[in-house]
Structure formats: C-alpha cells, structure tokens
Amino acid sequence: MVLLQIAEPGATAEVHGDRQIGVGIDLGTTNSLIAHFDGTDLRVLEDESGQASLPSVVYYGAKGTVVGTAAETYSSSEPTNTIASAKRMLGRSRAEFEDDPYVALAEGEGLAFNTDAGSKTPVEVSSAILNELKLRAEPQLTGPIAGAVITVPAYFDDAQRQATRQAAELAGVKVLRLLNEPTAAAVAYGLDEHAEESSLLAVYDLGGGTFDISLLRMRAGLFEVLATGGDSALGGDDFDRALATYLMEQVALDAPNPVQRRVLLSLARQAKEALSEAESVSVDVSVLSARSEEIMVSRSTLDGLLAPFIERTLAACRMTLEDAGVETVDRVVLVGGSTRTPAVRQAVAKCFDLEPLCSLDPDQVVAMGAARQADVLVGNRQGDEALLLDVIPLSLGLETYGGLVERIIDRNSTIPVARAQEFTTARDGQTGLVVNVVQGERERVEDCRSLARFELTGIPPMVAGAARIEVTFRVDADGILEVSAVEQQTGARSDIVVKPAFGLDEGQITEMLKAGYEYASEDMLARKIGEARVEAEALLAGLQAALAADGDLLSAEETTELQRDMTALETVMEQNEPDEIRAATEVLGRASEVFAARRMDRSIQAALQGVALTDLESAEAEENTP
Amino acid sequence: MRLWREFHGLNVNATAGATARDYFSLFQLEPDFSVDEAALERAYHSLLSQFHPDRYAGKAQFEQRVAAQFCADINSGYRVLSDAVLRAEYLLTRAGVDLVKAEREGVGAAFLMTQIMLRERLEEMPPSDGQAREALTEEIRGYYQTSCGEFAAAVGDAAWSEAARHWQEMCFLSKLLDDARPRGY
Numbered sequence A: 001m002v003l004l005q006i007a008e009p010g011a012t013a014e015v016h017g018d019r020q021i022g023v024g025i026d027l028g029t030t031n032s033l034i035a036h037f038d039g040t041d042l043r044v045l046e047d048e049s050g051q052a053s054l055p056s057v058v059y060y061g062a063k064g065t066v067v068g069t070a071a072e073t074y075s076s077s078e079p080t081n082t083i084a085s086a087k088r089m090l091g092r093s094r095a096e097f098e099d100d101p102y103v104a105l106a107e108g109e110g111l112a113f114n115t116d117a118g119s120k121t122p123v124e125v126s127s128a129i130l131n132e133l134k135l136r137a138e139p140q141l142t143g144p145i146a147g148a149v150i151t152v153p154a155y156f157d158d159a160q161r162q163a164t165r166q167a168a169e170l171a172g173v174k175v176l177r178l179l180n181e182p183t184a185a186a187v188a189y190g191l192d193e194h195a196e197e198s199s200l201l202a203v204y205d206l207g208g209g210t211f212d213i214s215l216l217r218m219r220a221g222l223f224e225v226l227a228t229g230g231d232s233a234l235g236g237d238d239f240d241r242a243l244a245t246y247l248m249e250q251v252a253l254d255a256p257n258p259v260q261r262r263v264l265l266s267l268a269r270q271a272k273e274a275l276s277e278a279e280s281v282s283v284d285v286s287v288l289s290a291r292s293e294e295i296m297v298s299r300s301t302l303d304g305l306l307a308p309f310i311e312r313t314l315a316a317c318r319m320t321l322e323d324a325g326v327e328t329v330d331r332v333v334l335v336g337g338s339t340r341t342p343a344v345r346q347a348v349a350k351c352f353d354l355e356p357l358c359s360l361d362p363d364q365v366v367a368m369g370a371a372r373q374a375d376v377l378v379g380n381r382q383g384d385e386a387l388l389l390d391v392i393p394l395s396l397g398l399e400t401y402g403g404l405v406e407r408i409i410d411r412n413s414t415i416p417v418a419r420a421q422e423f424t425t426a427r428d429g430q431t432g433l434v435v436n437v438v439q440g441e442r443e444r445v446e447d448c449r450s451l452a453r454f455e456l457t458g459i460p461p462m463v464a465g466a467a468r469i470e471v472t473f474r475v476d477a478d479g480i481l482e483v484s485a486v487e488q489q490t491g492a493r494s495d496i497v498v499k500p501a502f503g504l505d506e507g508q509i510t511e512m513l514k515a516g517y518e519y520a521s522e523d524m525l526a527r528k529i530g531e532a533r534v535e536a537e538a539l540l541a542g543l544q545a546a547l548a549a550d551g552d553l554l555s556a557e558e559t560t561e562l563q564r565d566m567t568a569l570e571t572v573m574e575q576n577e578p579d580e581i582r583a584a585t586e587v588l589g590r591a592s593e594v595f596a597a598r599r600m601d602r603s604i605q606a607a608l609q610g611v612a613l614t615d616l617e618s619a620e621a622e623e624n625t626p
Numbered sequence B: 001m002r003l004w005r006e007f008h009g010l011n012v013n014a015t016a017g018a019t020a021r022d023y024f025s026l027f028q029l030e031p032d033f034s035v036d037e038a039a040l041e042r043a044y045h046s047l048l049s050q051f052h053p054d055r056y057a058g059k060a061q062f063e064q065r066v067a068a069q070f071c072a073d074i075n076s077g078y079r080v081l082s083d084a085v086l087r088a089e090y091l092l093t094r095a096g097v098d099l100v101k102a103e104r105e106g107v108g109a110a111f112l113m114t115q116i117m118l119r120e121r122l123e124e125m126p127p128s129d130g131q132a133r134e135a136l137t138e139e140i141r142g143y144y145q146t147s148c149g150e151f152a153a154a155v156g157d158a159a160w161s162e163a164a165r166h167w168q169e170m171c172f173l174s175k176l177l178d179d180a181r182p183r184g185y
Helices: A122-140 A158-170 A181-188 A236-250 A258-274 A299-323 A342-352 A365-377 A506-515 A524-553 A556-574 A578-591 A593-624 B037-051 B061-082 B084-094 B099-105 B109-124 B130-156 B160-180
Strands: A022-026 A031-037 A042-044 A057-061 A064-067 A082-084 A113-115 A118-120 A147-152 A175-180 A199-206 A211-219 A222-231 A280-284 A294-298 A331-335 A387-391 A396-400 A404-409 A417-423 A433-439 A449-456 A469-475 A481-487 A493-497
Touching (some): A022 A365, A158 A175, A175 A365, A175 A387, A181 A199, A181 A211, A181 A222, A181 A365, A222 B037, A258 A280, A294 A299, A331 A365, A387 B037, A404 A469, A449 A493, B084 B130, B099 B160, B109 B160, B130 B160
Parallel strands (some): A147 A175
Antiparallel strands (some): A057 A082, A199 A211, A469 A481
C-alpha cells in the first residue's frame, strides 16, 4: 500500500499544464472504432479514405499482416489466413471451438488459428486490430495517447476481460479502464450528467450477429448495470438471410451455388438498407436468373420477414426486465447498425412505451462514450463526474470437497470487491492443497468454468481441522480477479493473479512484445527504464508532498525509516537497471503502507465532515421548502 | 497430487478477513441494528465518489491499488450494513460474540418447530397457487419482522446470547423468504 493523493473535499485538483489525450476504443466482433474527445468536440477518428469503422478482420499470410478492409479482400481466396470475429473466441478455451467448422485451429493445447504466418491467438488478432486503430489515430491527435478506455460486453467474464487487457498490452495501449458497452452508450448521450435523480435505462444493442439488452440504473452520480440478457446468435445477418431466402423464392432458385448465395445476401443487404429510407425498392435480380427481372420489395414485406427475429429480441428484453424486477424504464438507447431498421425502432418504442434515443450514430455511440470517459480518466476533468460502477457478471468461488463450489463473491456484486473465507484441512498431516478457482452459478464444479488452479504448500503438519487457511478473492474495477491463500499460523502464502489457462503468461507477452510491431524500432531497455523511473518519481513526489502535509502522523523514528527508503530509491534510480528500480519502488511502497492507512483515515474524517455538511445543507433546504 | 479432494470447506465466518476498520464509523452511523438507510446511502456515495479507483486512473500504480483496496472495503461495508441479516451478524461479531458457539447452542425447540412447519407447508404448496404462496410469504415475513424486533431489543439490552439466538432465527427466516419467492417465469 502507498499514499493516496487526496484532494481536500471541494478543493480543485492540481491542474496539469498540458491536456492529456485519452481515446475510446470499441473493439467489436465485426467492426472496431476509435474516438477522441478534446473537451469540446467528440468525434470518431476516420482512416485516410474517410472510413470510421475498421472491419475486425486480420490477414496473416504471404503479404504480411494486414488489418481491416484490405484484409477482407483475402477472405475468399485465403480463408484460413483471414481471421474474422476473433472477439468471439477471446478468453475462451480450445474445447469450445474444437467442433466449429468455420475455425481452423492450430496444433497444440491452446486456442489459436492456423495461418501461413504461424499460429495466431485471438489475443494477438485483437491486438493487431488495436494497433491499427492506434496508428490511425496518432497522426490526427496533438500528442501521444496517454491511455484508452476499451469497451467490452457487460456479460464478459473474468477470462474475457483479461484477454482484452492482454491484447491492449501487446499493442502498447495503456488501458485506463475496461468499460461495459451499454454504459459507454449511455455516457455518449451524456445521461450520466443528469444522474442526480434516480432513473432506469435500457440499452438495446442489435448488431450484425449478436443481440444484447442491458438495464442500467443511475442515481446520485452512480451508474450501475442491473441486469443483462440477449442472444449471442441473433442480429442483422439474420435479417439479410431472411430477405435473401425471400428473393430466392421469388426467382424460383432452388439450390443456389456459393457465388449465387453471396450475391443474394449482398442484394438483400442493400435492399434492407434502402428500405430504412424508402417505402419500397426494386431489386435487380438479372444476375441470378435467365430472365432479366426486377422484384419489388415493400417495407411491409420486409417487416413481415423480420417480425419473428424482432419478437425474439423483445422476449429477451422482457425477460431481462423481469430478472431485474423492473416493470418500466425511463429511457431506451439504441446501439448497433441493425437498429436503423424502422421496424426495429417501432417495435422497441412499443415494447417500452417510449421513444428511443437514437440521435447519435448507433454504430459509433459506444466508441464515443468510451472517449468521453477516457477524457475524464486521463485527468482532464476531476471531481464531479458520475462514477461508472460495474458489477461482476458471474459468481466466483472455489472447489471444495466432493467437487462442490463454495461461492466467495456473488454475481452482481459491485466492484472493486474483496472477500475472504476461512478453510481448513481435512486430513491429518496435510501439508498442501490445490485451490481451484471457478466461475459460474451452478453448484457443481464440472458445470462451472475453472479459471485457475494453484497450490498452497508449506502448511506444517497438523491434525485435520487445525490449520486455518484464509483464501481472499479480490476483483478490481475492471473485473479482474486476484486470489491469495494464507495459512494463518505460519504465514505460508500463495498469490495468483488469475490468468486464464488459455491466455498468455507474462513470459509469452514479453516475448511477443520484443518481436512485435510496436517495439521493433524501439530500444526495449530504454523504454523499461523510462517506465520504471516514471513510477518511482510519482511515488517519491507523492511521498514528499504527503510528508509535508501530514508528516505529523508519523513518529520521528518512522519518518527516519521512510526517508531512508526514499534515499535508497533515489540512489537506485541513477542506475540503468529497470528491475532494481522497480524492486526499490516496491520496497518503498510497502514501507509507506502504515502512513498511507493513517492518511486515509484522516481524509475519511474530512470526507465525512463533508457529508455531514451536505446533510445539513439538504436538511436546511428541506426546511426552507414549503 | 489431487490434494484438492481433501480440501474441506468450512465456512467459519462470512466477515473473516474484513479489515479492522469499523463499518459503522466508516459510514458515520451509530452502531445499532436500526440504520438510517438514507444516511447510509449518502455516506456510501460520498466515499465512493472520492475513493473509487477511477479517480486515480492517471496516478501511480501503488495509489490505484490502495484506492481499489479501500473501495473494496467501502463496498463490503455497504453490503453488510444495508442487509439486515448481515448487519445483525456484524453487530454480534463486533461485540465479540462467538458465532460458532452460538450456532452450536441453536435456536430452541419452539422456534425449530415453527420453522419446520413453515418449510413443510411451503414444500407442499403447488408452485401454481400464487395466492396461497403470497399469503404464506406474508406470514413468514411476520415471523421475520418479529425476530428482527427481538434482536434489536436484545442488542439494546446488551443481552448478546439472546441476540445471537434471534439472529439465527433471522437467518432461517430470510432463507425461507427467499425460497418462497415466486419464480420460474
């Protein structure tokens, strides 16, 4: 633990000379976007040809690594070298895709694609996309990117969030926060600014291949996800297929070949998009039939074809409302390109009895919200913004005797959260145990997902039941889990940041960083030294300021000891040994824990006096109101 | 090497590992069973909005870690104080009551009979009979509120072993209430 820089309640935060640059990234299954908010202007950054959306497709082959629209052109000629929808596989295990005919898996244990350029993991594919977005953005910004807010689906579990973070790390993007997509959409509309009164918000997100519905509650400057639902195999692609089948019947085509199928789908998509504006369109199907022919499709025909799919989304909406124990909402936000379809808008309006918010481009709204939050988190604004609170989507626990799950943290707990549980040994003389960390709602381990397995050793031999082993689960604000186990009497301990078995370990990441596009021209050592020094300087500066302000909290002896560690760090910083700088920083950080805790208590008192004051004011206000 | 098979779960104390920080003083509340919910909520929001890790996103990693730990404390405290059963348990722990011993001593035969009777009635009730279910739920809630009131009174008199008994009643009854809740649609 170390010092917190705590601003006095009501005091303005220290002002940095330069405006820091934060970006928002929507890392999507089909398309990805990057956006920036400069304090006045919120915009999505386009590529040189004016395209905002980057197709989430990466090609690995003879032509090198290609990302986006250019990569898509290889999808029919080199399908196995062209990876699309990698997000679906982020943080998943190999077993889940073994039977998927659309995925060519590489040999080995992990989940990776087999390409001509070697095996590529979903994390690497995602990092290539993030890197491409970064390269696109940099020339359009006034300085280096200080950090990014990356959006993830609200239901993303620990492993999927970890994988997303790893992809960012690999692309050299500093993650300020992983933000839930529906929350980002709400932030884009500035709904957080009106969060003083309690209100409920539904975010209806219909993309190409997935449908998500989320319920959010805003109250007194807090933003919470209450419930999520949806259908991971339902979207605009279903609309296209339904219309394509209709066209096929109209031209009496029984068994289209793959080329005809492709043509049909593309005609259907064009017609669908045109029907968002026009009441009817004529589709030229002469390429498909011997007779030159045009088929008229009216909007009501399309509506009829789409009705069953739209009804499925509404059923999911109703179920999610029920889950949350809610009957009505105050606002509905539309996200995803498929919500441009008028029939969808009308159905949503009817279902919620509300006119949905759709003034922002539904494809861009998530990236825009992330950009706004990034601007807050890099420190350009401070103090009065709404807090975006997340909950964990799935319960976390560990395996106990007989393959049962002992739940430690319940789903929907507000994060960050830490919880501890005590366990004991079952056998005389037992000196170790394996902790199997699982995630899910079911009672039995085999029905849950195992996130990690680690071993606690060094328990002194005792009779069964005498050891006291405290297992602590900590989930940070991004939803990432850390587990530690300590035997209370001996202090034998074991920590693990839960790295999913199908993710990458530290060593692999370092290897990739060395080999990667990001650091090819950079001196790794210089970079590492720079980073270590920045961290050390921040700590020293923080401590000096804290000593000046609250030095009275320490005894003379404690002050001397702290200063000794500070001097030690300063000495190490002169040298070019990043690992030693880090080690000394760590030592000083630990040494200042007590001081930090005392300062924290002092500031809590101050903060609470602030609360008391607010109470007084509101009480007075109430009295003065007739 | 399958040691985990031997790993026997024993839930000693739900609040084990909680920091020494007193939740009531953290939220500036009187240490009592009855809690001013609005004041609790206000203090919670005020603390979070000052100490949430997002407020430290641009700061040194150490600071972020402290903020995350502290925020986890705030969240735990809020969870405990905003839930009647957990709050009761916390009051007992705070007063140094041995909960394991209390659980061994049990709730007494009369309450046990009531509880068994209520559970049997619930289990025999067809899930489709919404009206009867609702009536039973109301009845259980009545018992629950009685236990809550008795717990509060016992705490007021510093009669801790009595309070511990009523706390166990509350545990049983709130579990029963949860099971009685209509679901499945």
